[in-house]
Amino acid sequence: MEGFPSGRTAIVGAATFGIGKAPGLDAMDLATHASLRALDDAGLALSDVDALFITQPQDTLAGMSFADYLGVRPRITDCNRSGGSSFMLQLAHAALALDAGYCDVALIAYGSNQATASGKLVQTSRNAFWDAQYKPLRPVSAYALAAARHMHEYGTTKAQLAEVAVAARGWAQSNPDACRREPLTIDEVVGARMISDPLGKLDCCLVTDGAAAIVMTRADRARDCAKTPVYALAAASAVTHGEISSMPDLTVTGATESGARAYAQAGLRPDDIDVVQVYDAFTINTILFLEDLGFCPKGEGGRFVENGAIAPGGRLAVNTSGGGLSYCHPGMFGLFTLVESIRQLRGECGARQVPGAGTALAHGNGGLLSSQATVILGNAPTHS
Structure with a gap:
């Protein structure tokens, strides 16, 4: 392209x-x-x-x-x-x-x-008047709607969402800068206090x-x-909506478009990517983006992340810093996915280093699943 x-x-x-x-x-x-x-x-x-x-x-x-x-x-x-x-x-x-x-x-x-x-997420926008009457918690209720719809359509479970948080914590345990490094279990995530059904406290990013x-x-x-x-x-982006009530399909994000354009620019496919950093403000994000960026078919994200598949030692290295769920989340996390990608490609990540990492994908999410942007980085100018 x-x-x-x-x-x-x-x-x-x-x-x-x-x-x-x-x-x-x-x-x-x-x-x-x-x-x-x-x-x-x-x-x-x-x-x-x-x-x-x-x-x-x-x-x-x-x-x-x-x-x-x-x-x-x-x-x-x-x-x-x-x-x-x-x-x-x-x-x-x-x-x-x-x-x-x-x-x-x-x-x-x-x-x-x-x-x-x-001590809480700083809001830079507010609900549109047609959504405000329902008193949603912004932004978590928007992501809860996406999670609920994915569960309804594809049978995704709370335990599969929890796999995302547990994998992120596994990576964070090898990152001395991560804010949360204590062990975490599937049962702890599933049993955590509900914030906006079906997302509990441990399905939500940190406030740092x-x-x-x-x-x-x-x-x-x-x-x-x-x-x-x-x-x-490569770098590509897509905007699909503003408010969550205007999202064309709660289970499909603009990452389908930004990812496809980025792969074409780089001349790469998902199988060519060694390290993946996605914007995991909520556990459902990682599942949606892994699907939409082509790492698994639509609807298979929950099953794809099971059994530690994206944790250290799994089949795909995802959010190796610990992500927004366990590393940090100071309001906007996109730039931190780029920094971690760069450190992985330069071999600077110590115990969490992905051996032989030569390509990295960093994906940013803005608004209420509204703006998606995909960057592909490499340690050589071109990929053969």
């Missing part, structure tokens, strides 16, 4: 900061610390940055305020607000701008202090502070940076 400059741009720096709780720091502080770490990882300086991509939970003018905070004068700023998929879209925009020579070094950053500031950042440049320049480049092979 023409359009995306596959393999012609690369990620040369990646970092996180303030995972868990970071008292005394606001969202911009956290994003700044992660950005400085990512630039140091790349062997670059703030003065090298001429394109700034940032989405902050409560700052609609973050492109300008963050540039001011950092003391840089970028040629480009981008404050895309499509929720947790924003960062995949920003990677696509950065790759296009870099390849066109419109900029030389792009910084993509995010930070949130929601855990220490409020945290920040992440990545640095991109053109492939020819990337070879001179401090770390081995990770190449952007």
